[in-house]
Amino acid sequence: MGNALVVRGGWEGHRPVEATDLFLPFLAANGFDVSVHDSPDVYADPAVMSATDLIVQCVTMSSIEREALAGLRAAVAAGTGFTGWHGGIADSFRASSDYLQLVGGQFATHPGKEPSCRAGDETDNFLTHTVEITELGRDHPITTGLTDFTLTTEQYWVLHDDLVDVLATTTHPVQPWHPWHRPITSPAIWTRRWGAGRIVVTTPGHSLDVLQNDSVRTVIERGMLWASRTASAS
Template identity: 35%
Template sequence: MLKALIVWGGWSGHEPKPCADVVEKILTEEGFAVQVEEGTQAFAAHDLNSFDLIVPIVTMGKLESEEGARLFEAVKNGVGLAGFHGGAGDSFRGNLGYQYMIGGQFISHPGGHIDYAVNITRPDDPIVSGISDFVYHSEQYYMHVDPSNEVLATTTFTGEHDYWIEGTVMPVVWKRKFGKGRVFYSALGHDAKEFEVPQMREILRRGMLWATRQAR
């Protein structure tokens, strides 16, 4: 049986525990044995190589050196890493190694919660196949991103809130490799209620399955 570890914590505004509960349900329905832990100490307390997938849901947290080292090594060895919104894209602002691994870092969300378009850029990819462009109501993340990411969806800033970024095309969903591991990220999913948006939920579900460790 596949094993997943969900680690939640950090800023409460992103509802880490309710989001962890939803993710746990999704993975359980997919046949995973899921372990849910509060706090990054879980990265040091467990043999991370025994898991097939790790889902961090920690916004603005701190990753201690041993915790980070164990997490990096596990993903390099083939453990999958998948996450969403600030829970994975704004997790550890002071840890460059984590940003190197996840492929990006949140910088701003001009206008706060707004309606914006999500455009599918790789309709042939199984993670987004069959999903059309859609309008999403949430924080439109402006991020610093790794050019090596394989981008699956983007959004374009209108400049309504910050005029100097008008026309900027920003990745929203991507996948990448880190060592032998697969890494998936989606900027969608501010809080648990956003899982009610079918496109958001389905893209994350597929992304987590894609990231899961390949056959050993």
């Protein structure tokens, strides 16, 4: 199938090692030779990047050097697939505007529970919400056959542009303790064409149990295959 580069690191709260380890057997079973790196610095190596068909990134927040970011952008434009989930792709390298443009969407917040119900831990932001497949998503190879599904976890509010092709959305309702005045719909799963490359972003994935949800895992795994240069060339 080709060469896959797994890049992981950043904020440890998203369990980058354990999360990416969940998908290494899938990549191997689908014929990828997998190389794992604990820093985005590998993106600055043109020989590695030109031989890479798929990048799976799980790096929340953190920072990226200019040469590495330029290498990532050039590789994707040349046909390398780029995918990931949750903060590992949609909340990476906040200070790098060229990265945000590449991905097309950026985590803004995850609204919380009613204040009196908060315990002072991460569950304060665990809301039951629905991921709704769009009309485009119903026919797309990544999401075809899936129905709307419900999760109780962080619900990402995403700032995005209209170059993304949205396969699924989630809607943040109006609540008395929040300052917005009408429901806000955010993309939950999207693809993006960038030069010859394909990008797939799946916003659910805060914890290992969410990544093992049947629908979430299906989207991530199909997204890897769809994004890969080997698939886009076929």
